[in-house]
Amino acid sequence: MGDIKKEKSKQSKKEKKLKEALENKTKEADEYLSQLKYLKADFENYKKRMNREKEEFAKYATEKLVLELLTVMDNLERAIEAGTEDSGKTSLLEGVEMIYKQLNNILEKQGVKCIKAEGEIFDPHLHECVMTEETDKHEEDAVLQEIQKGYKLNSRVIRHSKVKIAKR
Numbered sequence: 001m002g003d004i005k006k007e008k009s010k011q012s013k014k015e016k017k018l019k020e021a022l023e024n025k026t027k028e029a030d031e032y033l034s035q036l037k038y039l040k041a042d043f044e045n046y047k048k049r050m051n052r053e054k055e056e057f058a059k060y061a062t063e064k065l066v067l068e069l070l071t072v073m074d075n076l077e078r079a080i081e082a083g084t085e086d087s088g089k090t091s092l093l094e095g096v097e098m099i100y101k102q103l104n105n106i107l108e109k110q111g112v113k114c115i116k117a118e119g120e121i122f123d124p125h126l127h128e129c130v131m132t133e134e135t136d137k138h139e140e141d142a143v144l145q146e147i148q149k150g151y152k153l154n155s156r157v158i159r160h161s162k163v164k165i166a167k168r
Contacts, residue, residue, distance in 0.1 A: 065106070065110055068106045068109075069103075069106065071102070072099055072102055072103045072106065075095070075098070075099045075102065076096075076099055078095070079092060079095040079096050079099060082095055083095075107151075110153075111153055111154040112151055112152070112153055112158075113151065113152045114149055114150070114151060115127075115149070115150035115151060115152060115157070115160075115161050117143050117146040117149075117150065117161040117163050118143055118144075118145065118146045118163075119142070119143060120142075120143050121139070121141055121142060121143070122141040122142070122143055122163065122165045125157065126150060126157060126160060126161060127143065127150065127160055127161045127162075127163045127165075128150075128160040128161065128162050128163065129163060129164075129165050130147055130162045130163065130164065131145075131147070131163075131164035131165075132164065132165055132166075132167045133164055133165075133166060133167065134166075134167050134168065135166050135167075135168070136168060137166075138166035139166065140166060140167065140168050141165055141166065141167075142165065142166045143161075143163045143164070143165055143166075144163075144164045144165060144166050145163065145164040146161055146162070146163055147162040147163060147164060148161065148162040149161060150162070
């Protein structure tokens with residue numbers, strides 16, 4: 001009988017150790033779960049904050065450009081006022097030319113460049129053919145006339161040149 005008591009005593013000690021180990025592992029798992037929940041909440045808050053900041057940036061990204069364009073608008077208004085007076089059409093033309101140069105400079109600072117078209121060979125990546133003309137005076141697919149200017153923003157075409165090209 002002594003052996004049975006020793007055996008039961010060993011079993012109860014093993015059960016206690018197993019219960020303690022299980023409790024420890026359960027506590028550890030609960031801690032990890034809690035940490036995971038906090039991390040998940042932090043990440044969700046981070047995503048929301050980034051989305052808000054991105055929207056805010058997109059909303060006001062062109063502010064600097066718009067401020068420069070407003071100066072051009074002011075000058076156009078002055079040119080219109082000058083044109084309504086009888087001071088002469090040459091001053092109006094000079095004023096509009098100055099405004100055109102000012103606007104062109106602003107666009108160049110922003111990375112906008114005009115696409116060269118007239119006299120070039122037709123390139124579908126840069127040009128859009130809207131007319132053709134049969135002629136022997138020019139090379140096949142030469143751009144004879146630029147109907148509307150095309151532009152690049154940095155290296156991307158944002159508007160193709162509308163052109164008339166030569167056909168034989």
